[in-house]
Amino acid sequence: MSLSFARTDVTQTSQAERGCMVVLPLVRGKRQQKLGLGDSEGVLQALGCKKDERIPVFKTLPGPPVTCLVTGRAPEQRDKLFASTGQAVRGINKKGKEFFRFTTNLTETIRNVHVHHTAIWATGEYVSNMYVNCKDAHFFMSNDKINHLAVAPVILPDEENPILACQDRFVRVVQGSDLYYEASVNGAATVILRCEANDDARAAAGAQETHAGRKEVLWGTEQGSVGQLFLDGEAVQRGWVLDGKRGRGGGVSAVYAEADITGDGVNDVVVGRDNGAFEVYSLDRNGEPVRVYERDLNEAVQCISHGSVSTASPELLVHTFSGKVLAFRPGADTQTIDGFALGVPQSQGQVKAASDEVRQRVAGIKQHLTQLSKEVDRARKAYVEFSGDLIAVDGPTKILDKFQLDSESACYKLSLEAPSAMFAVSIHSNVPLDLLDVKDNAAICSRSMPDPANGTFALATYRMQESTNRVDIKMRAIEGQAGQVRAYVVPRQSPKTCVERVYEIKPLCLHRRATRVDTAGRPMSELRIQGQFTLDDMHTWVGACLNEVPARAPVGQAELTYEFENVLLTTVLQVTVRDGEGRFRSDSITPLALLKEYIAREATNLKMRINISYDLADATVAHFCKIVHPKLLYQLNLTGQSALIEGLKEIRMQEDDLSFLSDEYRAILEEETRIVAEIKEQPRQLDYIHGIIKDFFVDWHKFKGSNVKHMLSAIDQVLDQYSLERLVAVIERGGP
Numbered sequence: 001m002s003l004s005f006a007r008t009d010v011t012q013t014s015q016a017e018r019g020c021m022v023v024l025p026l027v028r029g030k031r032q033q034k035l036g037l038g039d040s041e042g043v044l045q046a047l048g049c050k051k052d053e054r055i056p057v058f059k060t061l062p063g064p065p066v067t068c069l070v071t072g073r074a075p076e077q078r079d080k081l082f083a084s085t086g087q088a089v090r091g092i093n094k095k096g097k098e099f100f101r102f103t104t105n106l107t108e109t110i111r112n113v114h115v116h117h118t119a120i121w122a123t124g125e126y127v128s129n130m131y132v133n134c135k136d137a138h139f140f141m142s143n144d145k146i147n148h149l150a151v152a153p154v155i156l157p158d159e160e161n162p163i164l165a166c167q168d169r170f171v172r173v174v175q176g177s178d179l180y181y182e183a184s185v186n187g188a189a190t191v192i193l194r195c196e197a198n199d200d201a202r203a204a205a206g207a208q209e210t211h212a213g214r215k216e217v218l219w220g221t222e223q224g225s226v227g228q229l230f231l232d233g234e235a236v237q238r239g240w241v242l243d244g245k246r247g248r249g250g251g252v253s254a255v256y257a258e259a260d261i262t263g264d265g266v267n268d269v270v271v272g273r274d275n276g277a278f279e280v281y282s283l284d285r286n287g288e289p290v291r292v293y294e295r296d297l298n299e300a301v302q303c304i305s306h307g308s309v310s311t312a313s314p315e316l317l318v319h320t321f322s323g324k325v326l327a328f329r330p331g332a333d334t335q336t337i338d339g340f341a342l343g344v345p346q347s348q349g350q351v352k353a354a355s356d357e358v359r360q361r362v363a364g365i366k367q368h369l370t371q372l373s374k375e376v377d378r379a380r381k382a383y384v385e386f387s388g389d390l391i392a393v394d395g396p397t398k399i400l401d402k403f404q405l406d407s408e409s410a411c412y413k414l415s416l417e418a419p420s421a422m423f424a425v426s427i428h429s430n431v432p433l434d435l436l437d438v439k440d441n442a443a444i445c446s447r448s449m450p451d452p453a454n455g456t457f458a459l460a461t462y463r464m465q466e467s468t469n470r471v472d473i474k475m476r477a478i479e480g481q482a483g484q485v486r487a488y489v490v491p492r493q494s495p496k497t498c499v500e501r502v503y504e505i506k507p508l509c510l511h512r513r514a515t516r517v518d519t520a521g522r523p524m525s526e527l528r529i530q531g532q533f534t535l536d537d538m539h540t541w542v543g544a545c546l547n548e549v550p551a552r553a554p555v556g557q558a559e560l561t562y563e564f565e566n567v568l569l570t571t572v573l574q575v576t577v578r579d580g581e582g583r584f585r586s587d588s589i590t591p592l593a594l595l596k597e598y599i600a601r602e603a604t605n606l607k608m609r610i611n612i613s614y615d616l617a618d619a620t621v622a623h624f625c626k627i628v629h630p631k632l633l634y635q636l637n638l639t640g641q642s643a644l645i646e647g648l649k650e651i652r653m654q655e656d657d658l659s660f661l662s663d664e665y666r667a668i669l670e671e672e673t674r675i676v677a678e679i680k681e682q683p684r685q686l687d688y689i690h691g692i693i694k695d696f697f698v699d700w701h702k703f704k705g706s707n708v709k710h711m712l713s714a715i716d717q718v719l720d721q722y723s724l725e726r727l728v729a730v731i732e733r734g735g736p
Contacts, residue, residue: 003262003280003293005328008310011047011054013323014039015398015419016302018148018253019112020069021319023307024094025078031312034094036081038066039323040398044083044092049310052361058096064088067109073116073151082120084110089120102134112149114162121162123149126552128162128174138177143554144168150194152215155180155233163217163231165189168550169515171219173231183229183236184515187221187244188548193255197267211237218269220252222404226271226289240288242271242281250275251402259306259314261330262292270316272301274402275415276470278318278328297326299470300400300417321400322419322469397491403503405512405547406474409682410568411436414473414487414503421492422464425471429458431483431505434688436474437680443471457483464492476688480594480695482507506545507594508573511564513548517572522587523617524574529582529599531610535560538577541599546575566591569627569692588624589616590692593699616703624696625728628689635686636722641668642679690719693727701734711735 020038024046027034034048034057042063048055064085072080080099081092086109091100104110108124115121120131123146130138145167154161154173161180164172171189172182195216202209202216214230214237224244230237244252250273261268262282269281269289276297281289303319310327318326400417416425425443427435435447435458443462450457462471475485487501529538536553539560543549546564553560564573571588584595596612603610617623648669652658658666668675694715701708714736718726730736 003330005293005295005316005330008315008327008329010035010049010310010317010325010327011037013037013045013319013325014041014043016040016319016321016323017065017067018302020066021303021305021317021325022069022071022081023305023309023317024071026308031308033307033309035307035309035317035325036069036071037319037325038069038083040065042066042085044069044081044096046081046094046096052310052357057094058092060092060096067111068113070113070115073114077115077117082113082115084113084122086110089113089115089122091115102131104129104131105136111146114149114151116151116160119160121149121151123162123164128164130162138174140174140177140179141555142166142172143170144550147188147190148192150192150217152194152196152199152217152231154215154231163192163194165192165219168548169221169513171217171229181236183238185219185221185227186225186241186515187223189219190222191218191220191252191255193218193257195257195267197258218255218257220255220271222251222402223407224249224251224273226252226255226269242289245408249273250277251404254301254304256304256306256316259316261316268292270304272304272318274300274400275472276300280316280330293330299324321417397489397497397499399489399499399501401487401501403485405510405567407512407567409474410510411474411476411682412505412509414475414485415470416473416487416489416501417470418489418491419469421467421469422471423490423492423496424464425462425473425490426488427458427460427462427473427475428456428486428488429475429483429505430455431481431485432457432478433481433485433505434458434476434684435460436476436682438472438474439681441472442468476682477505477509478688478691479510479590480507481505482509506547507598508546508564508591510566510568511546511573511591512567513546514563514565514572517563517565517574519572519574519585519587522572523619523623524585524587525589525592525614525616525620527584527592527596527612527614529584529596529610529612530580531603531608533580533603533608533610535577535579538582538599541602542575542577542582542595544602545595545598546573568631569624571624571627587617587620588696589620589699589703590696593702614703621700621731622728625724625731628693629724629727632686632689632693632719632722635689638675638678639686641671641675644668645672645675690715693719693731697731700731704734706734708734 016039022036024034024036032049034046036046038044042065043060045059046057048057066083066085068084070082071078072082079094083090087106088101088103090098093099104122106124106129108127110122110124112123118133122129125145126142128140128146142164146164147167148165150163151160152163153159155175162174166172167188169185169188170182171185171192173180195218198216202212211230214232217229217231220226225242227241228239230239252271253274254272256270257267259267261280266283271279276299278295278297278301279291280293282292284290297320300321301318302321305317307317308314309317311329313329315327315329397418402415404413406413442465446461448459483505485503485505489499490496539553559578562575573591574585576583584592586592648665652669694712697715698709711734714730718730
């Protein structure tokens with residue numbers, strides 16, 4: 001089953017945050033709904049459509065950026081807008097008049113808001129507050145950043161609970177000011193959505209429904225996964241999960257599940273991603289999602305809703321980062337009268353009338369563009385006369401950026417998106433790294449020679465093609481080499497300005513947070529560090545070495561445990577910290593060596609005395625070599641095949657019959673495209689793996705009390721004539 005959509009560009013706002021679009025309820029006697037919008041310039045507006053014309057209802061003056069826009073949940077509040085700006089919540093009626101303003105006691109900017117009768121739930125970066133009659137009722141401090149909020153009566157039917165999507169891979173249900181329970185998900189939770197329509201349908205069906213009485217929520221993660229949870233006062237029941245590796249990838253930035261797009265009687269799931277992917281999933285007979293539509297919008301999706309705005313037919317509404325509002329009217333045949341291909345096909349007269357209407361509209365748009373061009377020319381002349389020799393400086397442009405470790409390629413992916421076209425992006429790094437090619441990247445890359453003496457290990461400039469407002473840059477970092485990567489974004493508009501973004505490369509940069517790791521059958525070595533330091537001190541040191549560690553330690557906990565996995569080698573690391581002690585367990589020795597080196601250096605700078613002890617598992621060397629063996633063997637074969645391709649291609653050009661070639665050589669010619677693509681995507685991967693083996697060799701014997709750097713030539717000899725047994729023997733002996 002597949003769908004097609006007729007797209008309509010509804011309107012354009014300034015840059016938009018997530019969740020700044022709502023569809024107002026249908027007014028009696030009307031066939032089309034109004035749309036409420038907020039943007040980064042603080043403008044709140046409502047508009048409708050009539051015969052393809054945009055009819056403004058109201059538009060406020062600019063002010064502080066709108067970070068969230070919702071309608072009230074009570075029946076009498078459904079047509080009222082509530083917007084968060086800074087630390088305040090404002091209420092706007094359907095005519096655009098402000099009838100309510102409440103300045104909260106939060107010090108953080110409000111990111112999410114929910115209003116029901118006199119109760120207001122507001123979340124900042126780490127805190128979630130509930131206000132009743134504008135008075136503080138409940139306060140909750142999360143262990144890590146709160147990315148999104150949903151509210152549902154999970155525990156008691158007459159008491160609503162905030163459901164928080166948190167950065168530390170947990171969905172948390174809060175009761176009052178306390179954590180009621182939490183459910184782990186397979187990535188940093190960025191979106192949470194309550195499926196209220198599905199809950200009502202199960203309640204109407206009665207006890208025969210499997211999840212009757214439970215509240216259904218959907219979650220999305222930064223890594224691209226989407227999943228289903230059923231919540232009640234006793235436990236969490238897990239439903240389906242969509243793997244983030246499917247489709248175009250990208251982090252989940254919006255989820256919607258309150259509309260039956262396919263017309264099969266079951267609400268479908270619509271997913272928007274931060275790389276511009278827009279996906280629709282239908283549920284099969286087993287309740288599992290199946291993708292029926294996918295489209296690339298070329299910019300981050302910030303919000304998804306459903307209604308009848310541009311036409312009287314039901315449609316999906318999408319708000320993007322640059323402020324575009326798009327309407328998608330579904331139907332396998334867009335020439336059908338209703339939006340679902342269920343009606344009677346249009347007559348020839350109807351088709352001709354529609355075509356004439358489109359031509360008239362195009363002519364009107366061209367006339368309007370001509371008028372706008374004349375107004376721009378007049379404004380430019382007036383500006384030149386007014387400015388004289390002065391140079392205008394524009395304000396900073398908001399950049400939507402994400403710097404994330406890609407578990408598939410074990411590389412970092414930097415995504416930069418601007419609301420308007422970009423002219424160039426420059427990358428500077430003070431640590432060694434490889435800038436890799438991205439498959440669909442249209443930018444022209446110019447690399448400069450490194451200058452390590454002046455702190456420049458990588459420098460490149462990506463020059464954009466016309467009308468490009470998004471670029472993806474891939475880079476491979478080395479564990480143990482900590483520093484910063486700086487991105488400088490220059491917009492195409494004049495006068496030229498520059499926006500700088502800084503990203504940290506941490507010592508254990510290839511380790512990602514894991515909810516739970518399996519240590520069975522792994523030889524685990526342990527590093528213990530004791531001293532007169534606090535839990536906060538050790539937590540800060542761990543956070544400086546590893547990604548996805550909360551910026552501050554959770555309050556009220558005597559002991560913290562984090563688990564990590566190396567995305568390249570699949571080795572694991574367990575971290576346990578408390579006042580005066582830190583314990584680190586791993587089946588590889590390099591993470592322990594890097595943690596030991598960093599913490600010892602920081603303690604020395606603070607003139608703090610610490611005691612370091614460790615227990616090494618004897619089987620660690622053999623275990624490490626078995627893990628790296630298939631990766632090393634694959635890269636050796638790939639490099640060898642790549643070296644043969646040019647010669648084999650020359651033979652193919654000269655010979656019509658290649659039957660005299662061995663099966664191996666013919667297979668290389670058949671796989672030529674794949675081999676060349678892999679080598680181009682990750683050049684010097686073999687050298688990279690060689691470096692990991694050498695680091696392990698040095699770190700292992702450093703723990704044993706000897707310096708073997710002068711014996712690295714023995715490792716080179718083994719790798720030149722590779723065998724697993726010789727590699728294990730040389731590492732264990734510390735030489736040939």
